[in-house]
Amino acid sequence: MKKVCIVGSGIAGLSCAIECAERGMEVILVSPFPSERAQSVLAAGGINAVLSSEGGDSIESHIEDTLKGGCYIAGKESVKGLCEDAPEIIKKLEKLGTVFSTGENGKIAQRAFGGQSYNRTCYCGSATGKQIVTALVMECRRYEGLGLIQRRLWTDFYKALIKDEKCYGAVFFNEARMDLEIIYADYLVMATGGQNALFGKTTGSTLCDGYAQGRLFLQGVELKNAEFIQYHPTTLETQQKMLLVSEAVRGEGGRLYYVEDGKRVYFMEDLYGKKGNLMPRDIVSRTMERTGKEIYLDITFLGKKEILKRIPEVYDLCLKYRGIDISRESIPVSPSVHFFMGGIAVRNNHETNIKNLYAIGECASIYHGANRLGGNSLLAAVHGGRVAADSISEDKSETDVKNFEKDLEEERRKLSTRWASESEFPVVYLEDLVAETLKEDLGIVRDEERLLNGLKDVDYYLSVVEKLKYDKSEMPYLGFSVTGILTLAKVALTCALFRKESRGAHYRSDYPETKEEWQAATIISYDDGKFNVRLDSENVYES
Numbered sequence: 001m002k003k004v005c006i007v008g009s010g011i012a013g014l015s016c017a018i019e020c021a022e023r024g025m026e027v028i029l030v031s032p033f034p035s036e037r038a039q040s041v042l043a044a045g046g047i048n049a050v051l052s053s054e055g056g057d058s059i060e061s062h063i064e065d066t067l068k069g070g071c072y073i074a075g076k077e078s079v080k081g082l083c084e085d086a087p088e089i090i091k092k093l094e095k096l097g098t099v100f101s102t103g104e105n106g107k108i109a110q111r112a113f114g115g116q117s118y119n120r121t122c123y124c125g126s127a128t129g130k131q132i133v134t135a136l137v138m139e140c141r142r143y144e145g146l147g148l149i150q151r152r153l154w155t156d157f158y159k160a161l162i163k164d165e166k167c168y169g170a171v172f173f174n175e176a177r178m179d180l181e182i183i184y185a186d187y188l189v190m191a192t193g194g195q196n197a198l199f200g201k202t203t204g205s206t207l208c209d210g211y212a213q214g215r216l217f218l219q220g221v222e223l224k225n226a227e228f229i230q231y232h233p234t235t236l237e238t239q240q241k242m243l244l245v246s247e248a249v250r251g252e253g254g255r256l257y258y259v260e261d262g263k264r265v266y267f268m269e270d271l272y273g274k275k276g277n278l279m280p281r282d283i284v285s286r287t288m289e290r291t292g293k294e295i296y297l298d299i300t301f302l303g304k305k306e307i308l309k310r311i312p313e314v315y316d317l318c319l320k321y322r323g324i325d326i327s328r329e330s331i332p333v334s335p336s337v338h339f340f341m342g343g344i345a346v347r348n349n350h351e352t353n354i355k356n357l358y359a360i361g362e363c364a365s366i367y368h369g370a371n372r373l374g375g376n377s378l379l380a381a382v383h384g385g386r387v388a389a390d391s392i393s394e395d396k397s398e399t400d401v402k403n404f405e406k407d408l409e410e411e412r413r414k415l416s417t418r419w420a421s422e423s424e425f426p427v428v429y430l431e432d433l434v435a436e437t438l439k440e441d442l443g444i445v446r447d448e449e450r451l452l453n454g455l456k457d458v459d460y461y462l463s464v465v466e467k468l469k470y471d472k473s474e475m476p477y478l479g480f481s482v483t484g485i486l487t488l489a490k491v492a493l494t495c496a497l498f499r500k501e502s503r504g505a506h507y508r509s510d511y512p513e514t515k516e517e518w519q520a521a522t523i524i525s526y527d528d529g530k531f532n533v534r535l536d537s538e539n540v541y542e543s
């Protein structure tokens with residue numbers, strides 16, 4: 001029986017675990033926290049699929065919108081697979097217990113999201129992520145009962161076991177025992193989500209820090225499109241984080257405006273017409289930033305009854321965390337880091353450049369090109385799990401075992417030299433510093449000077465980090481993860497400096513045009529201590 005170790009138990013990890021179990025494989029699903037704390041539960045707006053051609057929608061249109069939204073650097077074949085699988089995915093999620101909102105005809109209701117030609121976003125009120133996670137967890141439990149899935153909590157990824165460009169499992173940090181341990185597996189699937197913590201206060205979870213991607217990069221795994229970071233245009237600042245004001249609000253007719261000479265200026269509609277508020281996120285965010293004004297989002301005209309029916313969670317969130325009753329007043333909004341189009345480079349079957357090492361969900365880069373359309377990432381998380389499970393179950397190559405116990409001892413020794421019982425260095429400061437640097441130098445609008453400045457700062461942090469000792473009792477995970485996190489920050493800055501054009505979420509004020517010769521993915525690798533960046537014009541990752 002093939003043994004698959006999946007790292008991360010958000011929607012991508014859960015989906016892959018279930019699909020592998022369905023195909024008779026043994027699964028170990030590892031994460032530091034239960035699925036209910038994964039960032040996936042925050043997803044509010046919905047999941048895209050063409051369910052009917054009645055209103056004129058088609059799978060071809062979904063494919064074209066996705067490719068266009070991604071500024072034509074996502075692979076056509078992978079996007080085709082994603083959109084074709086979408087109706088089947090909705091059926092399956094519903095069968096597993098996801099309660100989708102329905103229209104008056106009793107059929108699944110679909111709303112408009114940015115960059116879409118038709119209403120194709122299925123939703124569960126404004127708690128789509130929670131509903132899907134709950135359904136998948138229940139199914140996972142069933143397979144746990146059957147002995148096919150084993151869930152492991154309080155366990156953090158440390159490094160992959162790689163020999164001769166092939167993966168054999170991973171080393172983990174067991175938080176209960178405060179020690180490293182090996183899990184051997186025929187296949188390792190990374191599903192560790194995005195990199196929000198790199199930017200401090202964002203819409204996402206601080207548990208998504210990108211450490212795994214950074215560490216894998218240092219182990220020879222190629223990363224892709226790291227410069228494409230999506231700023232969500234409508235977020236609401238609170239003490240702890242930027243609250244997402246879901247695109248569903250604009251999908252339900254919400255209007256963006258600023259006030260000039262006592263009058264409202266609906267700037268997106270003035271610039272782009274009726275659908276202006278629902279332009280792709282990169283365009284809305286940049287336009288908002290350019291106005292230099294306080295921006296507001298108005299949905300009051302919908303009335304409380306409809307608001308409570310269609311976007312109840314947005315109503316609750318604004319009231320609870322900022323005391324704003326959105327049925328009576330406009331919401332003050334600003335753009336904030338939200339989603340990462342870049343990540344681990346994978347082929348169409350979700351395998352990386354290392355044999356038997358896969359990546360799925362937000363930590364992988366494949367479907368979204370230069371900019372993701374709302375509703376497409378939940379879809380990609382579920383679909384990626386299915387594709388990886390298919391590929392693994394069909395793989396006929398021999399599985400073999402290697403012994404890594406000596407390496408484990410070496411890692412234990414290295415780690416113990418990093419820990420001091422009474423170190424007073426608060427390692428979280430480094431996270432704060434890198435977040436400040438990235439916000440300043442890798443923002444919505446970039447230029448060479450700022451990017452070089454950011455690189456200089458991150459290089460400095462990297463030069464000190466190796467010399468620091470960490471208090472093991474305080475934050476064991478941060479102590480070893482910070483190098484990986486900083487490495488990923490350097491990767492993103494390096495890729496942003498490399499791409500001398502503007503495309504999707506990557507806007508360079510010194511290279512404002514989109515150029516044909518850059519219509520390709522950015523691939524970055526680590527060889528002999530150096531960061532090497534290239535354009536993948538031959539589409540090696542599209543096969």
Ligand SMILES: Cc1cc2nc3c(=O)[nH]c(=O)nc-3n(C[C@H](O)[C@H](O)[C@H](O)COP(=O)(O)OP(=O)(O)OC[C@H]3O[C@@H](n4cnc5c(N)ncnc54)[C@H](O)[C@@H]3O)c2cc1C
Pocket residue numbers: 007008009010011012013030031032033034035037038039040041042043044045046047128129155156157158191192193194203204205207208209211212244338339360361362363374375376377378379381
């Ligand atoms: C506020 C918000 C709203 C959103 N709304 C929508 C929406 O309406 N529609 C849509 O399509 N998309 C939406 N998204 C995006 C979407 O939710 C994510 O892209 C998707 O859920 C990612 O799923 P995932 O399984 O890849 O990652 P996650 O759900 O982030 O799961 C990652 C898993 O990896 C684990 N992990 C992390 N690091 C480690 C480590 N070092 N070792 C071990 N495990 C680790 C975590 O604990 C977690 O279990 C939204 C995102 C946010 C932040």
